[in-house]
Amino acid sequence: MNMEMGISDKTYLYNLIAKLCSHVTRTLTKNYLVRYSCISEEERQRVNTRIEKETPFVLGSKGKFCPIAEADIDEEYVKKLAGFSDLLKIADDKNCIMRFLQALDESLAEVLIEERKRLQNGRVTRGLNSNRKETGIAILPKCECVWARKSRESFSYRRIDNYLKHLMIIEDRVLEDVEDRHIFIPKGFFPNFDATSQMKIAATPLNAKSSFDIRYHRNDDLQVFSLDYHESAAARDNERVWEKIVQAGAEGAELIAFPEMLGNATMEYAICRKLKNLSEQEREQIPPMIVLPSYFSGTQNFSSILDRAGNVLARQFKQNPYVLKTRHGDFMENIDGSNEIYIFHYEGIGRFAVLICKDFLTTKHMERIMRGFMLTLIIVPAYSTGSYDFKMSFDLCAHDYCNVVWINSCAAMIPGKESNFAFIGYVRKRINRYQDESESMSEMKPCDGLLNGKCDGKCIYYDHFGTV
Missing domain, CATH: 3.60.110.10 (Carbon-nitrogen hydrolase)
Incomplete structure (x- = not known):
C-alpha cells in the first residue's frame, strides 16, 4: 500500500477518518443515519465481531472500544486500519463502516484530549486532517457543552457525529461558501x-x-x-x-x-x-x-x-x-x-x-x-x-x-x-x-x-x- 507522503502516521489516520466520512455522506441515503440507530442486537454483534477480528481494536466490557495511546499509532498500525477501511467500502458494508467510525472515535479518546491541548496554542486551525480539499470533510476534537442536551441534534436533524463522542465532523457541502477558522481556547481562560x-x-x-x-x-x-x-x-x-x-x-x-x-x-x-x-x-x-x-x-x-x-x-x-x-x-x-x-x-x-x-x-x-x-x-x-x-x-x-x-x-x-x-x-x-x-x-x-x-x-x- 502506498502511504501518503510527507505527513505523520497520525495525520494519515485522521485523513482515513475524513475519507470514511466522505464516503458516508456521498453514498448513503438521507435516512440511513436514522436507520443506523435502530439496527438489531444481532447486527451490532456482527459488526463488533468483524472489527475486533480484522483490526487492532479491542472491545471493552461495556461495549466500547478501548482507548489507544499516541505511541501505538505507527505505519503498520494505520496500514491495517486503512486496509480494513478499503474492504468495507468495496463490500459496501454500511453498518460496519459506521461502527468502525465509532470504534475510531472511542479508541482515539485519549489521543484527542492531547490533540486539543496542542491546539490551545493560539494558532488558527481548519482541521486535524490534511485532505479537506479532497474529501470536503474537516475533523476536530469535540468540546462538550454543559447546557446542551446530549441528544441535541438527533431529534431534529442527523449528522455523522451524533454517533461520535470525541470527534466533530464538519461537512463543506453544508457550509457552502463559508470559510471556517477554529481557535481552541486553553483551559483556565474562563x-x-x-x-x-x-x-x-x-x-x-x-x-x-x-x-x-x-x-x-x-x-x-x-x-x-x-x-x-x-x-x-x-x-x-x-x-x-x-x-x-x-x-x-x-x-x-x-x-x-x-x-x-x-x-x-x-x-x-x-x-x-x-x-x-x-x-x-x-x-x-x-x-x-x-x-x-x-x-x-x-x-x-x-x-x-x-x-x-x-x-x-x-x-x-x-x-x-x-x-x-x-x-x-x-x-x-x-x-x-x-x-x-x-x-x-x-x-x-x-x-x-x-x-x-x-x-x-x-x-x-x-x-x-x-x-x-x-x-x-x-x-x-x-x-x-x-x-x-x-x-x-x-x-x-x-x-x-x-x-x-x-x-x-x-x-x-x-x-x-x-x-x-x-x-x-x-x-x-x-x-x-x-x-x-x-x-x-x-x-x-x-x-x-x-x-x-x-x-x-x-x-x-x-x-x-x-x-x-
Whole structure:
C-alpha cells in the first residue's frame, strides 16, 4: 500500500477518518443515519465481531472500544486500519463502516484530549486532517457543552457525529461558501466558569449618540451608504469603552459585548495598549474576553475580539450587508462581505462565534453556521432600529440549545419609533424543564433617560448561563 507522503502516521489516520466520512455522506441515503440507530442486537454483534477480528481494536466490557495511546499509532498500525477501511467500502458494508467510525472515535479518546491541548496554542486551525480539499470533510476534537442536551441534534436533524463522542465532523457541502477558522481556547481562560460551570456575561449599548455621519453615495449603479467617523470623538469613545470593560470585570463578568458600528480607527489599539500596561494583578480584574464595538471602514465592518492580556484573538468581519430604507430609495451597506467565520472552542462551553447584526438576521446564513459547527453560543453586536426580527431568530437557536447574547445601540433609535426600543438587548439561554419559560429570556430595558434625551451612557447589563 502506498502511504501518503510527507505527513505523520497520525495525520494519515485522521485523513482515513475524513475519507470514511466522505464516503458516508456521498453514498448513503438521507435516512440511513436514522436507520443506523435502530439496527438489531444481532447486527451490532456482527459488526463488533468483524472489527475486533480484522483490526487492532479491542472491545471493552461495556461495549466500547478501548482507548489507544499516541505511541501505538505507527505505519503498520494505520496500514491495517486503512486496509480494513478499503474492504468495507468495496463490500459496501454500511453498518460496519459506521461502527468502525465509532470504534475510531472511542479508541482515539485519549489521543484527542492531547490533540486539543496542542491546539490551545493560539494558532488558527481548519482541521486535524490534511485532505479537506479532497474529501470536503474537516475533523476536530469535540468540546462538550454543559447546557446542551446530549441528544441535541438527533431529534431534529442527523449528522455523522451524533454517533461520535470525541470527534466533530464538519461537512463543506453544508457550509457552502463559508470559510471556517477554529481557535481552541486553553483551559483556565474562563476561571470562574471552570469553577462553577456558570458563565457571567456583560453587555452595554454604550451610548445614545453615535460618533459618525452616514454618507449616501453611488457605487456604479448601486446606491450605498458608508460611515464618516468623527475623529475628534475617538479618545472619548475609547475611554468610555475602557470604563465599561473595567466595570464589567469588577462585577465578575468573563465576557463583555458591545454593539455594532460604535468603534473607531484607534479603538482596538487603544484598548489593547491599556490591557498590556496592566499589572498581572490588575489584569485578573478584567473580563477574559472582550468583543469590541464593530468598526465600519472602507468596505469592511468588523468586531475585534480581545483577551485581557491585550492580544487580538480574531477580527470577525460581517458578511451580509444591511439595506437602509430612505425616502430617496434603498441604500446598501457598502461592505464587500467576508465569508470567514471564527469558531472558538472551549471545554464546557462548546463552540461559540460572533455574528454581526445582519449576519444573525440572515436566517439561512445563521442556521448554516450554527448547525454546521454545532454552535452553543452566539454573540450578536447590533445597530438596529428594533428587536422584533432578532427575537424570531432566537427561537431557531433555542431549538438547537444555542444560547444568544444580543446587544443593540440606543444610538440607532429613530425619533417617532421609540416603542421599538422597549428592550436594548437580550440573553436567550437554555433552562431546565422545571424552570418557568420566562427565565429563558433576559430582557435589557433602556434607561428612562433614553426617551427624554437625558441618557447618561451608564447602562450595563449582566446575566449568566451554564449547566442545566
